[in-house]
Amino acid sequence: MKIPDFLIILISLFLAAAVSLLLGGRRLRPNKKRRLPLPPGPAAVPILGNLLWLRHSFSLQNIEPLLRELHSRYGPIITLRIGPVPAVFVADRALAHRALVELGAAFSDRARPLPAARFISADSHVVSSAAYGPLWRLLRRNLVAEILHPSRLRLYAPGRRWVLRLLADDLRSQSRSSDGGPVAVMPSFQFAMFALLVLMCFGEKLDHESIKQIEIAQRSFLLYVVSNLSVLGILPQITKHIFRNRLKTATALRARQRELFVPLIRAREEFKRKKQQQQRRQNGDQVQEDEERFVYSYVDSLLDMEIPEEGGRKLSEEEMVALCSEFLNAGTDTTSTALQWIMANLVKHRDVQRKLAEEIDRVAAGNAEEEDAIREEDLQKMPYLKAVVLEGLRRHPPGHFVLPHAVTEETEITGYRIPKEAAVNFLVAEMGRDGRVWEAPMEFRPERFMEGGDGEGVDAAGVCKGVIKMMPFGAGRRMCPGLGLALLHLECFVAHLVREFEWLPAAEGEEVDLAEKPEFTIVMKNPLRARLVPRSRHAA
Template sequence: MDTPLLLLVALLLFLLPLLLLAQHGVRKGKNGGRLPPGPLAVPLLGNGQRHSVQHLVARYGPVVSLRVGTRLVVLVSDRCIAHAALVETGAALADRPAPTRAFLGETGHTISRASYGPVWRLLRRNLVAGTLHPSRVRLFAPARAWARGALVNKLRTSSEAPPHVAEELRHAVSCLLVLMCFGERLSEPAVRAVAAAQRNWLLFTAYRAHVFAFWPAVTKHLFRHRLQMGLAARRMQKEVFMPLIEARRERKKQLSQGGGDGGAGAPKKATTFEHSYVDTLFDIKLPDEGGRGLTDDDLVSLCSEFLAAGTDTTSTALQWIMAELVKNPAIQEKLHSEIKATCGDEQEEVGEEDTRRMPYLKAVVLEGLRRHPPAHALLAHLAAEDIDVCGYLIPRGAFVHFTVAEMGWDEREWGNPMEFSPERFLPGGDGEGVDVTGTKGIRMMPFGAGRRICAGLGVAVLHLDYFVANLVREFEWHEVPGDEVDLTERHEITTVMKKPLRPRLVPRRIHRVAAATQ
């Protein structure tokens, strides 16, 4: 054990008597609900042994309480209890834990991390109205076509056989989300620089920053080397993001002065889009801080959130869906038949309007999200007050996690839940009419539910429909003999394939070079 850890343990032991008293709190709610059961915990240190969610649920039931240090964490794996907690209790479980990484430049002024209140409402309303509204989403149709064309050409001309599909999917989605965020169609090296800076930051926060959640005023000194790693990752992110943000700020200023995109008489850049997410952020004034505008750190955090919410989640879901289509050629051919009947062979692409007329495509995507949700658990919710839910007490201040995967795999709700069967979402299937928003009831919730449901749900499904349809239209996807698809999972930023997908691709159509792939 290194010196910082020895000092931390000594400090914890010194404060042990105080924490024994602090942990003795309300055990029974006003309506009779009791604290959920869970494994024994050492005061202050919490539950030392790690347990899988499946093990905890099998032993203690659908709601489990754990101690992480002095913090109470509640795991909910039952769909009915999740609906009661997220939807029926209203705002009581709509808050988030307070940010603990301000010293790394990460503010709480993001949609996913802000406390439930005026700032959260302002930021979410801005995203939904300014970028995710259908009229805005349609503006990015050329961006989707560009990313799709670049992806198809990459897969057709790859020097690797079989190609690294997982990497190409991630890059294509990165191209699209970077363009939507910053309003500029960047070169491949520039997109990869943005993606690398973003991924380094996310990997640090996912795997290295957890020590700062516990007494950050102390741990940031004990783990100085790790702190420097985080500061370097954040600095790199700002160095890459800020020139793109400033370019859009300058463009906005010139447009407001009537100077056009590049000043009087300057031609418009063919790579510059009329609208971007960052454009909507410049005029925001924070109501709880005297009406000030967003700082550079705020802007970087919001852009990082936008990219994180749409890049790894979408590319991960795409890889899982395509892997299942490789393993299930009959499903793939049924989907191709629907695509061909809807679009024919002459169109350059399967358009967004086309996908709305494809029920089997919708079923394939929904089944992919049920069987392989990119995130197996939602971001933590914070109980703003004591809540009695279905006989359980969730105390004020508890962190509550909802286990998305277990709900979608519940054999009481789904026949053969581990089987990939899109037919379950067609008329007569056990998933017919499922509501992924969870408003009427939760059976699967890959996007969350309640007031904190993912604002990008509609755009995410649109992107999945669009890319899956076009990839199946362009190629036959086959397993490579001796290198079969392995559906073993591995947790990274999302839950990915441990062995990335590398299928054999056979073009279905005559090669047509995409218009713009730079």
């Protein structure tokens, strides 16, 4: 009989407590100097914290309803004790602005990573989990300046056209195969987005099978680590032995990633070497041929990087594998999830879809050289498209929490003490659905982001006149650096999909189910299935 993880953890905790008592423990001495209290929360049991109270939602996948109830009882900022350090949860926009913007430097660190996180991130040598300091600045600056800068993003326009053609052909083929019946679109969305990120990461258009192998290795590793190694966060010195077989499996899955990534990284090194030697005439033809296959990539920037604080050393292959994995994951699951939510709402709200299709046709009508083309500069002339995308991100943010922050030193906020190692969490979904800010917040209304709406003036970061109104990409110094890329991809994909097809419910009169389910992101509990009717110009 398999013993539940929760019971194993409780036994481990009690054993640790017993050992601590036998050895004399560490006597608590009252601090004569009065300290500010932690934010309020439910009573915690020594050593166990709130684990007994949270036992039915220990995975944190079902914690949102509990947090809503606690916030209604204790206020906009609360404390839970889930692991070795307190976890603070902030559900108020003003407090989020105070912490992440006004006190941005203090709240820009990361909480001490759990063993699972260190496993994924090569011991925090990635942008998302690196401690606030020189390494994080170097990694983030490289990503933003070398890959995500608007001038660089324009270089990938041919890659986006390639992927959009693949996606449209795939959906059209599936629709024909089902004789016009419903198509499950999410796998196609995920593969198209992943193929585009692979091109940007490794700089080469790989074949379908190679992309699929990388996608399987990436997803298998991440899902296994998130699902099976989270228990190592409780008494890691004990649980790492209890769950050693899980660690072995995760190690094998990481090895598979390396097996696929390292040859592509070395191919870039070889390409860079050839470019440096292209003055040799005998290699000229080969260099020209390679340049037609390769484009500037994230790996190219990593190969050039040096870490001054560590003697100017280059990144190791293990670190580059972790950074490539982070790049692929950050831009695939979140964006494809957001795309599915947007398209589901367009199926559900046919009036919104019609209005959007009219705007797209009107703006793209002058593209005489290619009837079905939407130039990327055309996107800037489509305010309703931008409103649809922003409303999708407000109503259905792919992540309902940002990655936990931490303070660099013990800090005070609104009369409460935030300990140095506390994990500070921000409830993204609650802020975007706040009825004090948004009229009918649970309704899908893109018009709210147009002139006169309650979202007028809200920028891509969810800020209006210096005030946070929503934060699907986080806020402050550790806001998602891929914000611009995500919006560009969402606008491109939505515009092309709506111009290519009319999106109809799976069956006449059938309602689209917008129920949510937590996976790596917050996905549709019942994935979108839609009938895709080619627009008139493709009907033949």
